[in-house]
Amino acid sequence: MKNKPDDRTDNVDRIQYNIDKTIQNCQLADEMIEETDDKKMKQTLEEKNNRRESALKNMKEEIKEEAIDKENGYR
Template sequence: MKNKPDDRRDNVDKIEYNIGKTIQNIELAEDVIEVTDDYKTKETLKAKNSRRKEALNGMREEIRDEAIDKRNGYK
């Protein structure tokens, strides 16, 4: 069984898509936080948004890494 070759040509596009969706989820959660009176829901969404923001930092770092790899000749 052969491994698939590492095809990273569309990695940046995939990461950018995930960044957009993550930002969208953060905004939707913030809208719910504003209108709900349920303390547990607010705290859960705040915790999720905190993790999402950490994930955004990681995804942005991945894009920088991809740019460096591309500059160094990795296809």
Template sequence: MDKTILNCELAEELIEKTDDKRMKRELTEKNERRKSALKNMRREIRDEAIDKENRYE
């Protein structure tokens, strides 16, 4: 997850620095996929923690 967050941040920096519209669009699309993946990873981690807690009670 840490690398995905870092890549997202680096892409945001590049988006602000470049004038290349194609690159901006591609980086924006990649970041949208990264953010979706992060959301899903966080949900899975939360669900696993809840399951683990419920099984041990």
């Protein structure tokens, strides 16, 4: 059985999609935080958004690296 070759050509697009969805989820959670009176729900959503912010930072670093690799032909 042969292994598939490493195909990274869509990594930048895939990461950008994930960034966009994560930002959208943060915005939706912020709206829910504003609308709810449930303190536990607010705390849960705020904690999720904190994790999302951390993930966004990492994804932005990753997309920079992938974009550079893509420009260099993945050498």
